[in-house]
Each structure stands twice: as structure tokens, then as C-alpha cells.
Amino acid sequence: xxxxxxxxxxxxxxxxxxxxxxxxxxxxxxxxxxxxxxxxxxxxxxxxxxxxxxxxxxxxxxxxxxxxxxxxxxxxxxxxxxxxxxxxxxxxxxxxxxxxxxxxxxxxxxxxxxxxxxxxxxxxxxxxxxxxxxxxxxxxxxxxxxxxxxxxxxxxxxxxxxxxxxxxxxxxxxxxxxxxxxxxxxxxxxxxxxxxxxxxxxxxxxxxxxxxxxxxxxxxxxxxxxxxxxxxxxxxxxxxxxxxxxxxxxxxxxxxxxxxxxxxxxxxxxxxxxxxxxxxxxxxxxxxxxxxxxxxxxxxxxxxx
Amino acid sequence: xxxxxxxxxxxxxxxxxxxxxxxxxxxxxxxxxxxxxxxxxxxxxxxxxxxxxxxxxxxxxxxxxxxxxxxxxxxxxxxxxxxxxxxxxxxxxxxxxxxxxxxxxxxxxxxxxxxxxxxxxxxxxxxxxxxxxxxxxxxxxxxxxxxxxxxxxxxxxxxxxxxxxxxxxxxxxxxxxxxxx
Numbered sequence: 052x053x054x055x056x057x058x059x060x061x062x063x064x065x066x067x068x069x070x071x072x073x074x075x076x077x078x079x080x081x082x083x084x085x086x087x088x089x090x091x092x093x094x095x096x097x098x099x100x101x102x103x104x105x106x107x108x109x110x111x112x113x114x115x116x117x118x119x120x121x122x123x124x125x126x127x128x129x130x131x132x133x134x135x136x137x138x139x140x141x142x143x144x145x146x147x148x149x150x151x152x153x154x155x156x157x158x159x160x161x162x163x164x165x166x167x168x169x170x171x172x173x174x175x176x177x178x179x180x181x182x183x184x185x186x187x188x189x190x191x192x193x194x195x196x197x198x199x200x201x202x203x204x205x206x207x208x209x210x211x212x213x214x215x216x217x218x219x220x221x222x223x224x225x226x227x228x229x230x231x232x233x234x235x236x237x238x239x240x241x242x243x244x245x246x247x248x249x250x251x252x253x254x255x256x257x258x259x260x261x262x263x264x265x266x267x268x269x270x271x272x273x274x275x276x277x278x279x280x281x282x283x284x285x286x287x288x289x290x291x292x293x294x295x296x297x298x299x300x301x302x303x304x305x306x307x308x309x310x311x312x313x314x315x316x317x318x319x320x321x322x323x324x325x326x327x328x329x330x331x332x333x334x335x336x337x338x339x340x341x342x343x344x345x346x347x348x349x350x351x352x353x354x355x356x
Numbered sequence: 357x358x359x360x361x362x363x364x365x366x367x368x369x370x371x372x373x374x375x376x377x378x379x380x381x382x383x384x385x386x387x388x389x390x391x392x393x394x395x396x397x398x399x400x401x402x403x404x405x406x407x408x409x410x411x412x413x414x415x416x417x418x419x420x421x422x423x424x425x426x427x428x429x430x431x432x433x434x435x436x437x438x439x440x441x442x443x444x445x446x447x448x449x450x451x452x453x454x455x456x457x458x459x460x461x462x463x464x465x466x467x468x469x470x471x472x473x474x475x476x477x478x479x480x481x482x483x484x485x486x487x488x489x490x491x492x493x494x495x496x497x498x499x500x501x502x503x504x505x506x507x508x509x510x511x512x513x514x515x516x517x518x519x520x521x522x523x524x525x526x527x528x529x530x531x532x533x534x535x536x537x
Contacts, residue, residue: 052436069439076424076440085477090427118427348427352437 052349055167055174059185059221064228067192074193074338074345080117081341091120094351097150099141099166100177101127101157106312106336107177107187111154114343120351123148138162142169151351155179173350181215181276187311188221190342192229194331195266197338198307203230208260210236210292211270211319214243214281218311219270223251234260238292240281257292261301268309269294269320285318295321307331359533360517363508366527369489372505373402376487377409379503384454387416389482391453393423395471396441398460401522402489406458419446423457423478425470443474450479456503460518462488465499490529492516 052066062070080086096115098108108124115122125145127133132141138157145153152173155163160180167174178184196202207226213219213235226233233251235242246253254260261267272288282288289295294308299321302308308320308330316322325332364372381387387410394403400422407420424441432438457471468486475484487503492510506529510516513534521527 073440076442079443083478087477088427089473090432349437352427352432353435354433 054350055163055176056185056346056350057163057167057174057176058183059188059225059228060183062185062225062228064230067189067225067228070189070342070345070349071193071196073349074189074342075197077344077348078338078341080344081337087117087119089119090348091115091118091351094120094151095123095149096120096152096154096347096351097123097125097145097148098177099125099145099153099155101132101155101162102178103128104156104178106339107156110336110339111175111177111186111343113340114347117340117344118347120151120347123150138166139169142166146170146172152347175346175350178217180217182217183221183224184217185221185225186339186343186346187218188225189346190335190339191218191222191268191309191311192225193342194309194335194338195231195307197334198331199265199305201230202226205231205265206234206263207231207266207268208234208236208257208264209268209270210257210294212241212272212276212281213237213246213270214241215273215276216270220249222268223249227251234264236260236292238282238288257298258301261298262303264302264306266307266309267294267302268311269314271311271313272315272319274315289318293319293321294324296323299324299327302329305329309335311335360530362528363516363531364490364506364529366521369505369527369529372489373405374409376503376505377406377413380406380456380485380487381410381414383485383502386414387418389452389454390418391446391450391455391481392418392420392458393445393450393455393471393475394420394458395467396422396424397523398518398520399458400442401520402460402487403456403458406456406487419448419453421445423471423474425467425474428470428473430466430470443478445478450475450481452480452482454483454485455481456485456487458487460489460520461516462486462491462499462501462504463494463516465495465497468499469497489518490516 154175154177156177160182163176227250236257310332392403394400407418410418421444424443485502488501489505491504492508515532517530519528
């Protein structure tokens with residue numbers, strides 16, 4: 052394993068499987084009455100969040116605390132950053148406080164990569180701009196593996212706003228590494244230009260892809276990033292790319308439905324699909340803590356360089 | 357391999373486990389409260405074998421589980437992060453039971469110390485005992501075994517390797533001279 056987790060593409064197949072297998076054992080800890088392990092006692096994990104994200108931050112916080120690490124939360128709002136401090140100066144401050152790991156969420160793609168060149172500890176990317184969100188991809192793969200078994204040869208369909216989605220890119224890279232076949236389905240305006248170079252298929256016809264899918268991952272329509280006319284109307288998007296009851300019926304009987312959350316019910320996913328027994332949406336949240344424990348353990352549990 | 361010799365062969369291991377199973381039955385007066393917890397990987401296999409024997413001898417079904425100590429080790433920082441083993445408790449838990457920890461080799465005692473810490477987070481047994489297939493000495497902590505398959509005097513430079521049918525395809529305990537891999 053690398054010292055940092057910045058891109059899902061940096062993980063070799065063995066690394067990815069080690070993280071998933073470690074998470075599988077750690078999942079049992081969440082079922083115990085004492086949900087705590089002494090492993091990272093004396094280590095400090097800093098959550099450095101320049102973008103709001105309550106669920107990812109508390110997920111990392113819970114993971115670090117269950118491993119007995121000390122957690123420092125640093126959010127940009129009301130901090131020195133709002134007074135104009137640069138990322139580098141913030142990094143050096145954290146370094147001086149003795150951070151063993153920095154979990155960073157930033158609106159600029161590549162910020163974690165820059166940060167890693169400035170600090171001695173491990174850097175974990177918790178989402179950078181429209182680039183990557185590797186722990187989300189890991190928890191998605193973990194959720195799929197728990198429901199479907201091995202991912203080798205499994206067909207995964209990712210639907211929606213791929214252009215602005217760091218989840219989609221990380222998932223494509225990781226799932227490809229794990230041997231799954233990924234198909235992206237989106238309106239042409241919501242696909243990045245570079246998608247031809249990604250290790251996946253692309254389709255514009257959701258109805259044709261659904262019957263061959265083992266897992267369907269619906270991406271959130273990120274209204275806050277919809278600053279141009281990517282599609283004519285929300286209703287039209289929902290009609291062509293939303294997972295409603297009729298489309299749900301076209302899936303194979305054992306296929307699962309996923310969503311990284313938070314979801315727009317009635318927009319990209321119908322409420323009854325989201326609440327069905329084949330939806331893993333709530334599991335994904337619980338698995339998020341587990342997979343982040345595995346990542347923190349594997350990055351910080353051994354000797355420090 | 358000329359610099360390694362078998363100190364226990366398959367029949368010796370079988371006899372040792374049979375004796376330990378009888379001793380557990382004797383000391384715990386029928387093993388009614390006993391839970392066998394093996395330390396992965398080979399300790400967990402030995403715990404299953406002891407459980408089978410106890411059931412065969414007295415018809416008591418003894419709960420068997422495993423307890424992974426990786427996250428509780430005191431040497432985690434001397435090497436890359438290790439892969440985890442499986443912790444599997446019997447459905448009724450360990451509260452109020454007599455837990456017999458099972459390991460393949462007792463050496464420094466540090467694994468047992470870690471297992472005791474792990475146990476502390478899993479419940480509150482009435483008592484904890486220790487069974488080991490081989491006790492090779494050189495303890496670094498005040499820990500001793502209640503049931504020992506074989507006391508094996510060793511030099512610190514030597515290595516003891518336990519092979520078990522279920523994992524390695526054969527039963528044997530090898531003593532390797534210093535420097536051998």
C-alpha cells in the first residue's frame with residue numbers, strides 16, 4: 052500500500068482486496084457492545100474539510116474514534132481559511148500539531164495531491180472537486196461484494212451526472228481493477244470529454260443496459276453544479292435517466308440498487324425503489340465507517356516512515 | 357531440510373490433543389461452562405479439534421470460536437500493517453463462561469497478553485485458561501499455560517513451526533536451527 056490514498060487508480064488489485072478483506076473483519080466490531088479497538092492509540096487524525104460534507108466527515112470521525120485515534124476537526128468556515136490562509140500554511144500548521152493523517156475534502160481537484168507533498172503524515176482524499184472520492188468507491192465495492200460475492204465479471208451500471216461526479220471516476224477505476232465491467236449511462240452533456248479513455252463502456256440508453264446489470268448505481272443530480280443547461284428540464288431527465296418502478300422491474304431479480312447519497316427522491320430514483328429490499332443505500336452508510344476504519348488501520352497501523 | 361527436525365509427528369499431536377481434552381474435562385468438571393477460543397490461524401484449528409474431542413469423550417457440545425489479536429498486538433508499529441484474522445464468538449457469548457484460549461506455540465507470552473486485552477472488549481468470562489500445543493519457553497511476561505501439549509526446550513535463535521492437516525496438509529511440529537528460514 053502507498054502511504055497516501057489519493058486516487059482509486061493508485062490501488063493495485065492486491066491493495067484493494069486487502070482493504071476489502073480488512074473491512075470484512077472490522078465489520079464484526081460494529082456488531083459488538085464495545086465498538087472500540089486500541090490500535091491507533093496516540094495517533095492523530097485531522098479532518099480537514101474545505102467543503103461542507105456532514106456524512107463523510109462524521110463517517111471518518113467515527114472510524115478514527117473506533118480505532119482510538121485522536122480526532123481534530125477542521126472546517127474552513129469560521130477558521131483561518133476564511134481569513135485568507137493558504138492551503139500550504141494550513142498544512143504546515145497541522146504538521147506542527149503532529150497530525151499522523153490528514154483527511155481532506157476540497158473543492159479544487161488535485162488539492163490532496165498537493166497536500167501530500169507538504170506533510171509527513173498520510174493524506175486521505177475525502178473528495179476533491181470533480182476528481183475523485185476513493186473511500187466512497189471502496190465502500191461501494193465493499194457493499195457490492197457483500198451482496199453479490201466476487202466482483203470478477205460483474206456488470207455495474209453507473210447512471211447520471213458523471214461529468215461532476217468524483218464518485219463515478221473513482222468507482223470506474225476501482226471496479227475495473229477488481230475485474231468488474233462498468234457501463235456509464237448519462238446524457239451526452241453530462242459525460243466528460245475524457246470518458247473515452249476510461250476503462251468502461253458508455254451508453255445513452257438506460258433501458259437497454261438495465262436487463263444486463265448486476266448492480267445499478269444512481270448518481271445524485273448535483274443541482275448546485277448545474278450552472279449550465281445540461282438537460283432541458285428535471286422532468287425530462289427523470290423520465291429518461293431516472294430509476295422508476297418500471298425500469299426497476301427490468302433489472303435481473305438479484306440485481307442491487309445503489310446510491311452514494313444524499314438522494315433526490317423522485318428525481319434520479321423513485322422512493323419505492325430507494326426503499327426496496329434490493330437497495331443498499333442504508334448499508335452503504337454503515338459500510339462507510341467500516342471501510343474507513345480499514346483504510347486508516349492499513350495506512351497508520353504499521354510503522355511510520 | 358537438514359537443519360530442521362520434527363519434534364512431534366501426527367500421532368504425537370493427536371495424543372497430546374487427546375490428553376489436553378481430558379485435562380480440560382477433568383479440571384473444569386465436565387466442561388459444562390467451557391468456551392474454546394483459538395488464536396488464528398492455527399490456534400483456531402486446534403480449538404476446533406479440542407472441541408470435537410471433548411464432544412466425543414463426554415457428549416458435551418463445547419462452543420468453539422476464534423479471537424483475533426492483531427489489533428491488540430504491542431509490535432504493530434514494527435512493520436507494515438498486518439492483515440486481520442477472524443474473530444468469531446459463539447452465539448451465547450463468553451460472559452460468565454470459562455474461556456480456554458488455544459494457541460499453537462507459547463513463546464514470549466505477548467500474543468496471550470494481546471488475547472487477554474481483546475477478551476476484555478468482548479465480554480467478562482468467569483475465568484480464563486490457556487492451552488498450547490508447544491511451550492518453548494523464553495517468557496517475557498508473567499504468563500503460563502494451564503494445558504501444554506509438549507514442553508520443548510529451545511534456543512532463542514531456533515524457530516518452532518506447527519503444521520496442521522487442515523491448513524498445511526500434514527500434522528507436524530518442526531524445530532529449525534538458527535538462521536534457517
